[in-house]
Amino acid sequence: MLEGKLVRLRALRADDLDAQLRWRNDPEVAHWATGGHPHFGPVTREAVERFHEARLREDPRDGATFTVEELDGERPIGMADYRDLDTFAGRATVGITIGERDRWGGGHGSEALRLLLGHLFGACRLRRVELDTWSGNERALRAFRRLGFVEEGRRRAAVRVGEQWHDTVEFGLLREDWAASGALLQHP
Numbered sequence: 604m605l606e607g608k609l610v611r612l613r614a615l616r617a618d619d620l621d622a623q624l625r626w627r628n629d630p631e632v633a634h635w636a637t638g639g640h641p642h643f644g645p646v647t648r649e650a651v652e653r654f655h656e657a658r659l660r661e662d663p664r665d666g667a668t669f670t671v672e673e674l675d676g677e678r679p680i681g682m683a684d685y686r687d688l689d690t691f692a693g694r695a696t697v698g699i700t701i702g703e704r705d706r707w708g709g710g711h712g713s714e715a716l717r718l719l720l721g722h723l724f725g726a727c728r729l730r731r732v733e734l735d736t737w738s739g740n741e742r743a744l745r746a747f748r749r750l751g752f753v754e755e756g757r758r759r760a761a762v763r764v765g766e767q768w769h770d771t772v773e774f775g776l777l778r779e780d781w782a783a784s785g786a787l788l789q790h791p
Contacts, residue, residue, distance in 0.1 A: 612722075
């Protein structure tokens with residue numbers, strides 16, 4: 604378990620399924636998480652059960668999904684994950700979704716991502732962490748840059764949101780940049 608001041612990252616549990624189902628079927632969450640990509644939602648309970656069961660069996664040497672839980676009240680508010688873990692190359696891809704809208708903009712997602720990065724750069728000794736979002740998700744773009752991520756590329760017009768096209772914005776963060784920012788020292 605990784606704990607900050609607002610949230611903790613804890614292992615996924617079977618009883619997190621209902622929250623995941625609600626988030627995946629919330630059009631606003633789907634919009635900001637993926638630009639409304641139908642792969643994210645809406646989804647059936649059975650589909651979320653299959654996804655959830657696969658995540659519960661995940662080998663942490665390949666990837667892991669965590670529940671982002673509020674410290675106050677221990678309510679699940681989102682998910683954070685790493686995947687495509689390559690220990691030889693020292694890299695992984697991360698993702699974060701805060702599904703409870705009343706926790707958007709309060710620093711919960713940034714802290715959850717900071718905790719995950721601390722784990723990956725610290726305990727896992729990774730060299731680099733990658734992530735991406737779509738160019739219309741300004742809140743995510745600001746948060747990633749604040750955490751030290753550097754924009755490394757764009758796939759132009761790769762995300763369709765309604766009738767508009769947006770870029771996929773790709774970010775990377777190197778271990779030395781993370782360390783230089785003092786973030787490793789701030790990690791509990």
